[in-house]
Every structure is written in C-alpha cells, then in structure tokens.
Amino acid sequence: xxxxxxxxxILVLAVAGISRTSRAxxxxxxxxxxxxxxxxxxxxxxxxxxxxxxPEDTPVLYQHDSAEPLIPASNLKAITxxxxxxxxxxxxxxxxxxxxxxxxxxxxxxxxxxLGDAEILKKVGWDANTVFKMWADGLIxxxxxxxxxxxxxxSVFDQQFTNPDWPANQLQLRYSAAVAGLNLNANxxxxxxxPNGYGQRVRYQTDPPTTYYSIENDCLSxxxxxxxxxxxxxxxxxxxxxxxxxxxxxxxxITVQDPSMFTGTVLADTLRAEGLRISGQVRRDLSQRSAYLxxxxxxxxxxxxxxxxxxxxxxxxxxxxxxxxxxAECICKRLGFADSGVGSWQSGTHAVGDxxxxxxxxxSQFTLDDGCGLSKVNRISAHLMVTVLKHDxxxxxxxxxxKSLAIAGEDGTLADRxxxxxxxxxxxxxxxxxxxxxxxxxxxxxxxxxxYCFSIMFNGIPEHSNSGAKxxxxxxxxxxxxxxxxxxxxxxx
Numbered sequence: 031x032x033x034x035x036x037x038x039x040i041l042v043l044a045v046a047g048i049s050r051t052s053r054a055x056x057x058x059x060x061x062x063x064x065x066x067x068x069x070x071x072x073x074x075x076x077x078x079x080x081x082x083x084x085p086e087d088t089p090v091l092y093q094h095d096s097a098e099p100l101i102p103a104s105n106l107k108a109i110t111x112x113x114x115x116x117x118x119x120x121x122x123x124x125x126x127x128x129x130x131x132x133x134x135x136x137x138x139x140x141x142x143x144x145l146g147d148a149e150i151l152k153k154v155g156w157d158a159n160t161v162f163k164m165w166a167d168g169l170i171x172x173x174x175x176x177x178x179x180x181x182x183x184x185s186v187f188d189q190q191f192t193n194p195d196w197p198a199n200q201l202q203l204r205y206s207a208a209v210a211g212l213n214l215n216a217n218x219x220x221x222x223x224x225p226n227g228y229g230q231r232v233r234y235q236t237d238p239p240t241t242y243y244s245i246e247n248d249c250l251s252x253x254x255x256x257x258x259x260x261x262x263x264x265x266x267x268x269x270x271x272x273x274x275x276x277x278x279x280x281x282x283x284i285t286v287q288d289p290s291m292f293t294g295t296v297l298a299d300t301l302r303a304e305g306l307r308i309s310g311q312v313r314r315d316l317s318q319r320s321a322y323l324x325x326x327x328x329x330x331x332x333x334x335x336x337x338x339x340x341x342x343x344x345x346x347x348x349x350x351x352x353x354x355x356x357x358a359e360c361i362c363k364r365l366g367f368a369d370s371g372v373g374s375w376q377s378g379t380h381a382v383g384d385x386x387x388x389x390x391x392x393x394s395q396f397t398l399d400d401g402c403g404l405s406k407v408n409r410i411s412a413h414l415m416v417t418v419l420k421h422d423x424x425x426x427x428x429x430x431x432x433k434s435l436a437i438a439g440e441d442g443t444l445a446d447r448x449x450x451x452x453x454x455x456x457x458x459x460x461x462x463x464x465x466x467x468x469x470x471x472x473x474x475x476x477x478x479x480x481x482y483c484f485s486i487m488f489n490g491i492p493e494h495s496n497s498g499a500k501x502x503x504x505x506x507x508x509x510x511x512x513x514x515x516x517x518x519x520x521x522x523x
Contacts, residue, residue, distance in 0.1 A: 056513035063505045068498045075100050075412035075487040085424045099395055099409035100489045103462030105469040106403035107358040111346040112418050113385035114361045115427045128336040133178040136318050139212035141186050143360040144340045146214040148237050158215040158238035159300045165336050166304035176307030180298050183318035184211025184290035187363045187373035195405040202285055209359040210289035216356050217289040220281035223274045225251035232274050242295040243268050259284050343430045350434040351442035355402040362401025389421050415471045415485035448504055468499035476511050478518035
C-alpha cells in the first residue's frame with residue numbers, strides 16, 4: 031500500500047512539475063518576446079485568459095500593463111461590431127428605399143455601406159450599378175418611363191463625411207473613404223486603364239460609369255506602370271497622370287467627395303442609360319425620410335418601388351474579416367441614430383461607450399473617436415479588448431460574431447499570417463495597424479481543445495515595421511499554444 035501511494039505521489043509531483051515548468055517556460059518566452067529590440071521604445075498591453083465552461087470561469091494567465099489605454103487601430107472594429115450586435119440585434123437590416131412621390135423619384139438612405147460594393151459584387155458577376163439597372167427595369171415594368179427630380183435623402187447620418195482626426199493627407203485613399211447615409215462602391219470611383227499607342231493618352235473606364243466626376247486625363251501609354259491621380263477635396267475634378275504599359279486588373283480607386291450625391295448621380299446616369307427620362311435635377315432633400323415615415327394613412331401620393339436590404343451580420347463580417355473602415359463607420363453612426371435619432375460620430379461613439387460600461391468596462395480604460403480605429407485619438411486597453419471578446423464568446427450572438435473574424439492562413443486580414451505554423455485555422459482574430467501601431471486580438475483553439483482569448487497591443491513601434499511586430503505577436507500566440515499542449519500532455523500521462 032505504501033509503495034502504491036509512493037508511486038502515486040511521484041506521478042502527481044511529476045505532473046505538477048511539468049505544469050510549473052511549462053508555465054515558467056511559456057511566460058519566459060513571452061517576456062523574452064516583449065524584450066525584443068523592435069519593442070524597445072514601445073508601449074505594450076497584453077492580456078491572455080483561458081475560456082472555461084462559462085463567463086465566470088475565465089482565469090487570467092498572463093498580463094502586461096493590460097489596463098493601460100492604447101491606440102487600438104482596427105482592433106476597434108471588434109468593439110464597434112460587438113456593440114452593434116448587442117444594441118441593434120442580429121436581425122437588424124439596413125434598408126435603402128426607392129420611392130415615387132408625385133412626379134419625383136426619391137432615394138432614402140439608411141447608412142448601408144454594402145450598396146454597389148464592386149469588390150464583393152464581382153464574385154457574382156455584378157457591377158457597382160447592377161442593382162440600379164434592376165431598379166430601372168422595375169420602373170419600366172411599372173410603366174414609369176420618366177420622372178422630374180431625383181431627390182436624395184441621407185438624413186439618417188449627419189453631413190460630416192470625414193472625421194476631423196483622420197490623416198488629412200490620406201483622405202483620397204480607399205481606407206479613408208467618406209461616410210454618408212447613402213454609399214456606393216465603398217464610396218470610391220474605380221478606374222481601369224488601357225494603353226492606347228505609345229505616347230498617347232490612355233483609354234479608361236470607370237466603375238461605376240458616371241458623370242459625377244470630370245477627369246483630366248494626362249496619363250500616357252508606354253513607359254513604366256506608374257499611374258497616379260489627384261483630386262480637389264472640395265470639388266468633382268480628378269486628374270489622372272503618370273504612364274501605363276499595360277491594362278490594370280486591380281482598379282485605381284479614389285474616394286468621392288460627397289458619397290450621397292455620388293450615389294444619386296450614378297443612379298440618374300444608370301436610369302438614363304436604360305432609357306428613362308429625368309427632366310429635373312438630382313438634389314439633396316433632407317425632408318423626404320420624415321415625410322414618408324410620417325405620411326397619413328390615406329396618403330397615396332407615395333409609391334414604394336424597391337427596398338434594398340442588407341442584414342447586419344453581413345456588414346459585420348466585412349467590417350471585421352476584411353477590416354473595411356467604411357463598414358465599421360456606418361455601423362458606428364447607425365448605432366448613434368438608433369440611440370439618439372442623430373447618426374454622427376459623437377452619438378455613435380457614445381452608444382459604443384454605453385455598451386462598454388454595461389459589460390463592466392471602467393470608463394478610464396477607453397476614449398472613442400470613431401468606429402474603425404483610423405483616428406489616433408482612440409484609446410482602449412488590452413483588458414477592455416479581452417472583456418469584449420469574452421462577452422461575445424459566451425453571448426447569444428457568439429456564432430455570428432466569431433464567424434466575422436479572420437481565420438489564420440485562410441481568409442481576411444489573416445490569410446497570410448502564421449505561415450509555416452500549425453496554428454493556421456486555429457487562430458481567429460482581428461488585426462490592427464496604423465503607422466506606429468500594431469495589434470492582434472482574438473482567440474486560439476488550442477490542441478488541448480480549450481479556447482484561449484488574447485489581446486496584444488503595441489504602440490510606438492518604429493515606422494514601417496509592422497511585419498516585425500506581426501512576427502512578435504505570432505510568437506506570443508505560439509508560446510500560448512505550446513503551453514496548452516504541454517498541459518494536455520501532462521494530463522494524458
């Protein structure tokens with residue numbers, strides 16, 4: 031009996047020793063990683079927890095300044111989308127309305143960022159204006175062959191299209207697209223170029239086709255492929271310059287100055303191309319939404335012609351997996367509209383802040399300025415990030431939200447991450463990068479079949495060193511996985 035007890039005691043001590051050693055090793059690996067010269071002047075926030083059977087069973091395994099608010103970059107999208115699922119609900123849909131009111135055609139926006147998004151529509155063979163062509167066909171079938179004015183109502187959001195804290199020298203770039211109550215093709219004009227004889231001006235096409243912009247074409251055929259453009263932020267004038275030796279498959283994209291009027295103009299151009307007459311103007315009229323919603327029951331002057339609906343989960347998936355700034359900002363402002371009747375950055379971030387406070391996050395751990403993380407005024411802590419991740423992991427919308435995150439080695443912003451690692455397919459997370467900032471927050475499904483939650487935030491990294499920061503983040507996640515594997519082996523023995 032004593033011999034059996036002695037053997038059992040040795041086994042217990044051996045298992046405990048393996049656990050202590052594995053913990054010491056993996057924590058040491060993380061500390062060694064955080065001491066890398068790449069992070070010598072960086073501010074660092076890290077928190078790692080193991081996810082048990084319920085939200086009360088989530089022990090913290092590692093922390094490093096996890097309560098310190100840092101710039102989150104696109105990690106903020108995970109916060110914004112989580113708040114939307116909580117406050118708007120998984121069944122919410124953005125609803126864009128096309129109506130006939132007397133002799134006028136009326137387009138009422140709901141802040142939907144997906145309308146005419148050519149990048150996703152090309153997968154099904156559609157163009158940016160395919161929906162508008164369908165609307166034109168529907169009008170003709172209803173025997174409507176002409177209208178007077180095309181009235182645009184984007185009053186669901188305010189008229190501040192760009193956040194004042196976004197980099198002013200980047201507003202023409204796709205990731206800085208303006209945000210409005212009506213959006214089309216991610217609020218970009220895509221330009222496709224075809225050479226036209228050496229030294230001659232190139233031919234070009236735009237998607238969508240439109241008269242909204244006038245383009246001064248000084249781009250010449252031949253030479254090197256070096257196409258660039260410029261635009262006046264306050265006008266509809268574009269200048270296309272440089273040289274092109276071959277046609278481009280990937281479009282040259284430039285953001286539009288007033289997304290709602292761009293949308294309305296493209297709709298009018300499409301209707302005319304399909305044979306409908308517009309005798310009046312395309313103009314903004316912010317009274318149409320309230321007039322339609324508050325119309326009398328017997329008012330038959332309104333006719334609903336079409337509804338374009340987009341489920342919130344679809345928008346959340348593109349916001350997180352592909353890290354689309356416009357999508358996150360439309361979600362943010364739409365939250366503000368639902369909360370206060372005003373769709374603005376102020377009301378939207380206030381609504382997100384209310385959500386954070388409701389799940390127990392101290393106000394001292396966040397400052398919110400936009401929905402996507404492009405503004406460097408934003409601050410959140412690694413602990414806040416983990417709190418939100420845990421909330422969604424155990425929440426009623428867990429499947430929807432987890433599915434919206436990128437999968438390592440498979441899709442989204444993690445498609446090329448964790449190369450040569452068996453972590454591919456087992457890490458789902460949200461990336462984040464702006465100059466000087468690199469973050470990675472999400473989940474690891476470890477080999478011990480447990481789930482782990484982590485947030486790794488680096489601020490103040492050297493300029494143009496995001497690849498090095500990514501490698502360090504991946505080393506931390508790998509150390510966590512090796513720790514979990516060691517524990518599983520110890521239990522098996």
